[in-house]
Amino acid sequence: MLESDIRSILKCVRCGACRSVCPVFEEVGWESAGARGRMLVAQGISQGLEVGSGVLESLNTCTTCGLCRQMCPSGADPTGVVESLRHELVSQGKMTDSQAKLHKKIISSSNSLGDVSDKKKWLGERITEVRKTAEYVYFVGCLGAYRYPETAALTFDVLKQFDVTVLPDEVCCGSPLIRTGFDADDLIAHNMEQIRKVGAHTVITSCAGCYNTLKNDYPAGFDVIHVSEFLSEHLSELELKRLDLTVTYHDGCHLGRCNGVFDAPCEVIKAICDIKEMTTNRENARCCGGGGGVRSGYPDLSLALAKKRLAEVPEGVDYVVTSCPLCLKNLTEAGSDTDVIDLVELVALAMQNL
Numbered sequence: 001m002l003e004s005d006i007r008s009i010l011k012c013v014r015c016g017a018c019r020s021v022c023p024v025f026e027e028v029g030w031e032s033a034g035a036r037g038r039m040l041v042a043q044g045i046s047q048g049l050e051v052g053s054g055v056l057e058s059l060n061t062c063t064t065c066g067l068c069r070q071m072c073p074s075g076a077d078p079t080g081v082v083e084s085l086r087h088e089l090v091s092q093g094k095m096t097d098s099q100a101k102l103h104k105k106i107i108s109s110s111n112s113l114g115d116v117s118d119k120k121k122w123l124g125e126r127i128t129e130v131r132k133t134a135e136y137v138y139f140v141g142c143l144g145a146y147r148y149p150e151t152a153a154l155t156f157d158v159l160k161q162f163d164v165t166v167l168p169d170e171v172c173c174g175s176p177l178i179r180t181g182f183d184a185d186d187l188i189a190h191n192m193e194q195i196r197k198v199g200a201h202t203v204i205t206s207c208a209g210c211y212n213t214l215k216n217d218y219p220a221g222f223d224v225i226h227v228s229e230f231l232s233e234h235l236s237e238l239e240l241k242r243l244d245l246t247v248t249y250h251d252g253c254h255l256g257r258c259n260g261v262f263d264a265p266c267e268v269i270k271a272i273c274d275i276k277e278m279t280t281n282r283e284n285a286r287c288c289g290g291g292g293g294v295r296s297g298y299p300d301l302s303l304a305l306a307k308k309r310l311a312e313v314p315e316g317v318d319y320v321v322t323s324c325p326l327c328l329k330n331l332t333e334a335g336s337d338t339d340v341i342d343l344v345e346l347v348a349l350a351m352q353n354l
């Protein structure tokens with residue numbers, strides 16, 4: 001176990017402040033399904049606790065939302081401890097069937113959906129507009145390319161007036177592997193090589209998971225920004241018309257709380273229409289339940305968490321806006337009464353010339 005994780009475990013005074021905010025504990029109700037319980041499990045492992053299915057379930061039902069780390073009065077980092085332990089256990093061959101399946105799928109197809117079709121199909125006729133080199137590259141992501149091709153195309157259409165291109169052969173950023181305890185070195189090396197070929201100094205992502213991974217798990221050598229940050233910097237050039245709409249915004253955990261991107265999406269929304277906040281937002285925003293491998297490993301739990309998040313949507317809004325396709329998918333599939341849309345879809349509605 002890493003020295004920093006041991007320090008984190010020792011910092012934990014078992015106060016339970018994290019237990020009261022952990023969305024998984026709230027849903028499941030077992031100590032081992034909460035942040036404090038996971039710290040106890042981690043301490044047990046450090047002292048030789050045998051790793052059985054209960055331990056694996058405790059560690060793998062964490063969405064890595066980061067709320068416990070944010071709230072801990074002792075400065076402990078249960079989120080980091082969970083991620084490290086997943087990695088340690090996977091390296092010893094200790095994993096759930098669902099982790100093993102996810103790994104196999106990504107390694108065999110180079111994307112998180114196991115789709116072997118052309119990842120650039122979403123471009124359609126736009127393929128002729130793709131530049132070989134550019135200052136910026138739009139990293140589409142697996143969900144963007146395969147599940148939300150129209151949104152990917154809209155994003156390309158919005159960005160193409162700037163010096164933006166896409167990678168010739170983008171593979172999964174590695175997020176689902178890294179968050180569930182695996183290494184993603186080959187995927188990272190492949191994407192790094194592609195970015196070098198294009199010569200881009202900045203990668204633009206439209207997914208919270210891609211953003212977090214490209215920013216924090218890739219070697220240095222380029223900047224990473226979210227599409228909301230790029231758009232907020234170019235608002236004056238976008239010629240947005242004001243829309244008679246009121247929307248609310250869901251902060252994706254790996255974009256907001258884990259990386260501090262709160263203001264840019266709201267600035268873009270406020271340039272277009274009115275915004276009403278959800279019950280919890282910014283650093284305190286409740287998780288949609290999709291991250292950390294929970295959606296693939298524990299789909300019922302994931303949707304139950306999404307339903308709780310939807311209960312925080314204020315009355316009288318036309319749309320729930322997100323900046324992450326995984327949040328969008330989870331909130332939509334949890335049966336949102338209000339349409340859930342990507343921020344770029346809202347921008348496209350407001351662009352006069354699109």
Ligand code: SF4
Nearest residue numbers: 012013015016018072
């Ligand atoms: S991790 Fe922090 S908030 Fe949670 S029980 Fe330990 S000290 Fe309290």
Ligand code: SF4
Nearest residue numbers: 022062063065066068
């Ligand atoms: S990261 Fe989120 S889901 Fe995981 S233990 Fe902390 S609060 Fe719970």
